[in-house]
Amino acid sequence: MIDPFQSGGGEPAVLASVPAPPPPPPPIRLADGLAFGGDYNPEQWPREVWDEDVRLMREAGVNLVSLGIFAWGTIETAPGVRDWSWLDDAVDLLHRNGIGIDLATPTAAPPSWLLTAHPEIAPVLADGFREPAGGRLAWCAASPIFRRYALLHVEALAERYGRHPAVRLWHIGNEFGGGNARCYCDLSAEAFRAWLRERHGTLQAVNAAWGTEQWGHRYSDWDEILPPRGRHGAPNPGQFLDYERYSSDALLSQYLAEKAVIERHSAAPVTTNLMVGAGAQVVDYASWTPHTAIAANDHYTLVDDPLREQELAFAGDRMRGISAGRRPWLLMESSTGSPSWQPRNRSKDPGEIVRHSLGHIARGADGAMFFQWRASRAGAEQFHSAMLPHSGTRSRVWQEVLELGRHLQSLAEVQGTQVEPARAAIVVDDVAGWALNHGLKPHRGLRYGRELREWHRALWERQILCDVVAPDGDFDGYDLVIVPTLLNIAESDAARLRAVPERGGSLLVTYLSGVCDDDGQVITGGFPGAFRDVLGAWSDEFYPLQAGESTALDDGTAVAEWTERVHLDGAEAVVRYDSGSLAGGPAVTRRAVGDGAAWYVSAHLASASIDRIADRLIAEAALAPVAEAEPGVEAVRRTGDAGSFLFLLNHTDADRKATAEGFDLLAGEPVGPAVTIPAGGVRVLREPTA
Template identity: 75%
Template structure:
């Protein structure tokens, strides 16, 4: 049971929080640049147009491994040398990627065994994204060899601002089930649990008589089994995340040995469970970076964006800005119907990320490709060129970001509300034999975030290990699994006078996926003063009424009071008269339990009551559709006002609008679909 040290998935402790990374003079602006896709004469036009648009940073070389290393050990640096020098002469900084997301075809042909294997034994063919197994020593040897050559050549180039490891790690290879992965998994289990007996105990292998008598008997989840052991499944998710993080750290170590330039990688943080545990990954990056694409059929795209940005701020621990590494100027290429953005959405979405903590706006990609899988993906310079609306908006956005130069390095003022989001809980909820196998983790996360967002209340979306002391309201949606330390931090919220709101299917299991006995939700029933003995999932198209006139679908529970009071009760069905929403007063604090997925209006009403109880107020008093967020720097505070409505909105603001370069106050009108960023006359201090 040995695994080569080079592919160990055992993760060291992260370094202390690094200082704020300054990527450009002001906010970073640009996108992925792929000069290798174009004839040399196009490059001069590219950099001229970049300067016109205000681009000051580009991501270079993401998929260029095979274009540089054209055969084993044979490298053609000339084109990359020329591209870097051209960008440097034009004052454009470089986020240089290690191109290891795309193993070259000669490597895949020589070593097809590096490709990941799916649970059914199918080995992924060449041509996809991240077509490599993180447990493969062959892949890692070739990858680190190329990274070392890249770092040796460019690690001290004056244009280099950031190292960018791979691309969306886990996007295409989040799980591998090959024999190498199985061996690495067993090594990881031995490190995590300490003994085979501890593994058996954690996974409850006495169930169905599946006790393991030797490490070699353990394999990753394989086949199409509809009833995997939840402990095995959760540990394989943990291992898979750590295996990919281990590869990131291996590349990072090679880069740091030859360069002092900060290192990061682009995450894919959004609603729901992520492909890996990004909250743990962010601690190993110099600047937390995210790729975010809205769904074109989402009626609240701006709230999805806000949720992702608030979650990025949560995993960056709010102490430093983060970076929007990728977004789109229009339709992406991977959705069912890839609709263009409406006029004004590019700027409003981009400023939405900046308002919530990003120190830049980056897109995929600079120039729209004419061939390849992403030939119809939108770009800063679209197929129609500079005559297009998109180009005009890209140039205007560059001017806006330049006007916001002084905002760089500031941070979002501290939120007093938090929603706890935990990838492990999401993995646990969505797989295996659950009382309701159709529930999705992101549902309640966005529901409760939307309710606070629409009230203008700033809310951090924080991981399960976050420090909660600064929050007066903490919402815990469907956090099925929880460890003792996290449960203790959550139970402490009402004890110190705060408000805790826990929803159905939270605190039911420990971190190994074992059910906590004595009544649901086991980890929280004492602080809630209420408990559940039976789950009543509703059938398709079945509804149950509540006594406030609303109804619920999908899920209900038989709740018993044990010190709490019933705020809402079920009004129909077999649970008629039983509590549905409860409140337990604890000194000056309170703990609430929500045993069902409430309708939107009911969530809004309850969120209003929770906010009032916690003493929370909106950032500003604004009409519906007007989003307000404040960033705070050492000398000034900045009020971002984004109008998502189709009518003008007037709001109290006093200071200087950086976008219009004009004084405003005591009120300002934000045009429909428009934005204001006001340097406030009186600085709002960080609390």
Template identity: 75%
Template structure:
């Protein structure tokens, strides 16, 4: 068959929204499969991911394959109208391969080689692993590449989950090749890393090693480049499998990312253009959390996915119906959360809701992981909600293919900045990259303001408000893009520890925040990290914890000042006006109330509108196509909420409005009266 055209818009794997999950028939007797497909039809399942960990159950010995059960499973699903997202099972090397070639397993920084039995137990630089993996992928693609049931290829599983970094000798050699390609010469590497520090200058390529050991103080430039190399090494393996699949099949190819709030295990923004459907696995937070934290984390992850897939839908490839299995205390979902969480992803651009997994396993490492069909079977509350969600997704079929209404606010997020912030001898080694991302996005979410979360290099022309939170590593191009927003009359907010270093991780001299100091008209000459439990008062009645700075005004005005500590009287939050635009600097880690007060100023100044007026915890997102719009209303509170909205509720089948009540924990999706498209 003809290979898919790179960059082309791929056909969606299902008619309408996709619904289903990972299906592992090899774990069950054949007689169970007939019940599976019958119950899938009852639930409305139209897509399953098949074969993710099935390498060893197909290739039972070296180059000896038994396809019979997989042939049967694909045929059964196809006969019942269920599409297949067929995985290359390379996340799980067979036991015979690991036994014959133990050197394919990844090595940790302390030299410990991972034993068999884990996930992704392979080094991306292992030529032996690559040879065996591509041989099996070739056989798989030849057999099923034109099967009508196969509507999507799924490379591996959560690449980087278990093998994000490998420190073996093969990886060391791969790292050196990557450095040569990136920097061109050993002299350039020495310059980029500032190896004169501690006398670490390199005189030969062979002297460069990954940041091994337990000393905890690698050269920041070396560390940052090793993170980038590790992401690229895994991407190279994905692309190798993708090339084999496209050699034999025109079916679109993807892989499941693990995009969350903070720094990711790999640089997914650089991966997304290589996937026909950008897909994500997202599991909600656990623990005793303040109201809305769990749901806001979902929204932030979904907005990051949309920022990686502009102009096309993405897919929630995995989520859970209840507790997962890898956390200390695996929280069950309360009644209504399965529906509300799934439709929260759909509201923000996913054209489907998928789960791990279809049927709960009886044995193995994930035997207590929740599933669409739990151990208790069809008598369970989870099953009832799974069937309910399937009905909702069928009712929302006309939403498929629509786009989330364009946001006028954006947040710039970069995994490299997160890596730089969280490792090495930093002024404050307990800061999380996700802290400021979450704080500023949460304030917008509470105010029903849609915010695209985008990687550096994204065109910012359509945004009136751009937030730059702790973007520690910044190249000159990104700094220029941010400045251009203010020059054309937009509003920019930059937080502490942004622009401090260049793309190599070297500190920009002349005062912090380095790359943005001229734009902001304010600079600091010294960081004042706060100690555990310490807080500094502000003159607006708020407090700062964890981080403060001594700030000097150079064209900006102080909006909030420090009220206590040796910084008392000095600027904490500043604003510089540039014609019709303005640039804000926040030098302190503000509390939620302080962030909210600043955001209120930003929205008033930039003119960025709310989707609608509602209390915090009532989520509102609009998807549209031409003059047809769909308003998603999700109530994450324990009280009924009344909002000014009207239309036909696709979920209840009733007209509502002009004031619409969204029940506590409930969801409405309104097909609104026709109106002209914005712009």
């Protein structure tokens, strides 16, 4: 690693490779009970407002706030000139009132004086345009100038507050990659070449991995290799994937550099806020979480998503799946109402603040935090919702914040427990998502998140808990593993997945999974190459359907978007194509493998088809629902030394029933064996001990 305190500014300030993560730290306890609070920005307000803030925080039950996330320029007004007075006052005020601090390194927002003096630290887009000042995360991860100034400020911050008793957690940067996921400048190109030497070893190996004989792009010198610049839509897949991986590692190296400085001065745990969901993949999140003391996520539902609560559950299941030992994680940011960045930012419906927050808690979060505490009057996010909205304490939002605070206090004993082990898993990989979403593909309109959401939805609606896990994980504990559109996969990972049916489990692989290896090269011999033999079925041709076109299946449904010509090689056809040029051919296949089974789904199935297959998979794997409940009720159980806690969330506008019993921690009363969950409501039962 380049030492930013020695570098003169000419060499890229990134690690050529990311070090192995340390062993997982012990479970983190951030507060007495579940953490509750949000981003606090006192620098935006007159001093007299702060006393009201703290009084209202105590009224709401706030016990943790994130502080100083965008405060670099407010503290350091010129190079090396720092005014700590306001931050000293804020830290002491919070501490006197028993409110813990998640103290941020404010390096997400370089100060204006730094951007003015060194505009070259700003990221460069693929078309060569350098981003102007004023945006989010306006820095290039390869810039030694940014690294040097950033770490000098982090050192000063850590020296001052590293041992302050109010600091419960360190928060490095903010939403890494949320505005600077990729930079294509010359320093980034140099750092990329160093990263390639570390990954591939030789130039010949790079040429082989990228297949550079295609279009005659073979490299004869390292300096010939550049990032995938330009506006053309056909980058070399191997080059593209490696640049995505490099970019994730470059950002991670900034996080690790700041983390190392913090740890010289403080024993408090260190993390950063990720942006994990089923949509866009910003960095390779599974490679980041091992470097955090507690995995933390920012999650915002989309107003136009008809199943917001299911996407929320997917994000929680993935956070749990990429957390060491499936340990509790932290919801670092969510919204009490409308966000500010969607096309139409409608507020949440009554009850959603509580239900969504407890949905995250149910799936493993040890706290519910928000952006932000008090709604801003000015700036780009002035219309973003907050715990204390523009309308103040007379608002519905404030009343629901108070209600949520009371509920979290009632659930204090849940802190530190873990979601019960799942027997089903869905395999997700950010790198495979990058590969599917970009470049010349047989169907350029497909997006990675669709199949992930659909198969997760089918399990979620049936109360079947599943982990959302990375492909390099351990699958031995799962009786059902679903692999949706995992375009690229390393052979070692594919081998672990192929072993699932061989040991008696069920493996389901969808179209466009295992088609390419880890370098993005097609595995020849028939699709999907990595899983062809275990599936006992293969396809020789893709048949993506045109806009408005559909093909009937013999189960009475129709498919759009994607079909394949499939051949049986030991498998049986479960569903066949019933029209078009593929009529009579297998669409869904199943191969018995001892006591297990391997399924292949070659088409973009309708929800009804997925539901029927899910019912059969659940029956074959003998998976039991978390609880017997009416449709529309989400059920999740957390367990630990404190006991067993069943969360029942009703996402409908009518009362629903479940078969369960115990002491309802929210209502403060015993219930069961039949439980009514009010419309839009939540019950959390401490279940009887055996």
